[in-house]
Amino acid sequence: MKNIIKSILAIALMTGFVSCEDEQELLLTNPEGSFSITTPITGEAIVLNETTPTNPGISLTWSPMDYTTQSVVTYTVELAANGSNFASIQELGTTTNQFITIQSAQLNLAALTAGATPFAQSPVDIRIKATSGTTGTQPVYSSTLTYLITAYGCLGQYAVGAGIPSAGWNWNTPLSLICDNKILTVTATLANDTFRFFTTKGDWNTGRNYLYYANAGYKISSTLENANDGDKNFRFTGTPGAYRLKINENDKTVTVAQGTTAANSQWLVGAATPGGWSWSGSNETEFALVSNGIYEVPLKLNNGETFRVFLGNNGGDSWGLGDRNYLYYSGNGYTIDSELINANDGDKNFRYTGPTALRLLTINSVTKTITVD
Template structure:
């Protein structure tokens, strides 16, 4: 009986040794990635910042995945610092993905730490406006939890130039709006429920108006018929008036629109003493993220002004590629990319993001399908339905 017990003990001991050998054989040791980690997107020459667009994404950082040659969890920290040595780095986000968005508000915090402001009256020690400075960004990739025995690697620092948009100086040139009422102004008619407002900047009054062949009049005060400014008034003031407008020769000598019905930008310039009409033209969508492609061959997607200030286009979004908005046909210099709309204060629908490519184009991130895209230049919105 004792022999039997000894034999079983020996067998168990042998299996124990084999098990230990196999376990030792499966141990992996993480090694630094010889390729390192690097940013993969191109950065803008400067990032214009404003509190009005604080929740917008200023930049989405992209980088390559690292390989530590072992089955370990990898975490990426996007770090920022006021100095290139990262003396006191700030972690803007930790992720297992290879991209991280940074908002305008986050960049504004660094701008404030640099002592930048939006006051045009303040300057730096060199006498130049103190609204511009540099912040450094890098990626810290590491295995596991980042403890002492973790493998880690850092990217090179990327300096980004931040510029706070300065407030326009108060030159005392503010001026009140004027209004148009009349049957020629389709959205107004001869009543005060929906007059067309002409916004004033430096004594230049501007509005987009849908006009038809009928009459209208300008008014200095909303709701006050006695404040009317008719055609002879502007003639007597020495204005040169667009050829599409003539004296209606009715009882009130109103304006009569005699041009092609449609939407026009109407400008009353009290400095140059001119009244001009410019017909509406479409915006254009070009890129491989829309049916047009990256060329100007027909058909190009036209975003047509269907009512004053509102341009629309119905098209298919595939969910791949990128595109840009252009204000002039076949003119690459007329492009407006994603961050430019942000800087102009636009609220952009959640189905669109900054493509993060070299030109910061738009990319569609919603469910592929056919949508109506609307660009509202009055409310400053870009939306999909």
């Protein structure tokens, strides 16, 4: 009996020792205190420039985080949309130091992904996450820094669907639209079928269908229509072949242009158009061939002003490459929209009499009609 009692006491003592050791090990993994970002301070700002992508976008320093263990502490820089409580995190870098520099190009992409407005000062939230090398330690977060970033460019998008044969309805080979100053462009072969745009590769939940753009006030080329399927996708109805596809988020237009270059296009110049009577830069408006015999463009037309159709563009002043005025079309039997009249000026230009607004101008040389929708 004595031996049994001794054994029970021994087990109890051993259990006590193990419990103490476990508790001590648990305590060893606990952090002590807190830490904070030292520089920069909340409210500091930077203007990023696409010509210097490797320049520092932000240089961070912070106070150390004290863990009771002597293991290495790892710090991770996290960025999120301002006021989002870091619901969606982007990791910018990891280090064992108490400082790090993030290059401009990386910071720019992260800011845009977090919803920053290009070329406008936008706040983002940044914090540091600390973890120790001891297994089972919980992360500790620094104070939050609100940094003001003026980003450049814009985020690219993607398109998939049977209307884009090279992509299809999968993410193996999505069509990538390159973004520059909020204008997304791509060249692709289009078929008479459906497709949809996406902001994030591989994520079906980020789709932007026909209704998304229509409800946002975009003017869309007539060869792209609402498929009226379950997802309200785009359907391409033009002549199958190679096209240049463009989403202009500044002017709120979605356009298609036949061919891989502008060789098939005509051009609009005049005070009624956004660029006025000028060929400087890209002031002229491309009047694209969207299907066989049909030229079309969505653009802002100015009430009471004039314009003319030009047949060529050599990259400079192209007045002498051929043009077509109101009299050319009326004299060749075209039915012309009532909002377009003969200006009766020296060149017999078109005069637009409708409201100043985003309109869809179409010249159909097959049916001999000119319409403004």
